[in-house]
Amino acid sequence: MTAEPNLLAEGDIEALIKLDERCFPGEPFASSWWLKAAQQRGANAWVLQQGAELVGYALFSRVLDEAELLRIAVAPEARRQGLGALLLQHAEQALLAAGTVQLYLEVRASNTPAQALYQAQGWQLSGRRADYYPAETGREDALLFSLCRGSVD
Ligand SMILES: CC(C)(COP(=O)(O)OP(=O)(O)OC[C@H]1O[C@@H](n2cnc3c(N)ncnc32)[C@H](O)[C@@H]1OP(=O)(O)O)[C@@H](O)C(=O)NCCC(=O)NCCS
Numbered sequence: 112m113t114a115e116p117n118l119l120a121e122g123d124i125e126a127l128i129k130l131d132e133r134c135f136p137g138e139p140f141a142s143s144w145w146l147k148a149a150q151q152r153g154a155n156a157w158v159l160q161q162g163a164e165l166v167g168y169a170l171f172s173r174v175l176d177e178a179e180l181l182r183i184a185v186a187p188e189a190r191r192q193g194l195g196a197l198l199l200q201h202a203e204q205a206l207l208a209a210g211t212v213q214l215y216l217e218v219r220a221s222n223t224p225a226q227a228l229y230q231a232q233g234w235q236l237s238g239r240r241a242d243y244y245p246a247e248t249g250r251e252d253a254l255l256f257s258l259c260r261g262s263v264d
Pocket of ligand 1: 182183193197218
């Protein structure tokens with residue numbers, strides 16, 4: 112059974128690192144990132160459990176009234192069940208409640224599942240950075256998405 116997302120706690124980090132390695136082979140975040148996120152005041156990382164398993168996570172970085180989605184993932188066997196959307200909506204609500212007005216993210220141009228998720232959640236394509244990411248052959252563009260839920264002066 113899927114619960115609501117929870118704020119990342121230090122006790123989640125071991126399972127989170129294993130999931131991150133599965134979801135981003137060859138490019139997992141360092142454990143120090145997760146530890147810092149778990150210890151931060153005004154935390155901005157969430158995890159999702161299904162039974163005893165950690166099946167998803169989302170990590171944002173927040174500065175003043177802006178937040179950037181750094182990473183979101185759902186375990187391969189748990190995808191297309193609405194869990195990515197659940198994580199994103201939960202994080203968005205928590206960030207807005209904490210005073211965030213503008214959310215943004217960068218995503219590989221080839222990552223069509225993630226782009227479909229963001230668009231389904233109301234994020235708008237707002238730009239492109241050419242050759243931003245290293246790719247298997249050469250480099251690939253980043254697409255920029257943003258979500259504005261408040262008034263930006
Ligand atoms: C991107 C990711 C988090 C989506 O998680 P998910 O739990 O499968 O997404 P959801 O089930 O909540 O999908 C919600 C909607 O997004 C869209 N979507 C998600 N995955 C899709 C796919 N593979 N193809 C097309 N549309 C997709 C659909 O509109 C979907 O709604 P639907 O299932 O009713 O059609 C997941 O594919 C993943 O972990 N990918 C690897 C990590 C990654 O690339 N993260 C993003 C960059 S940081």
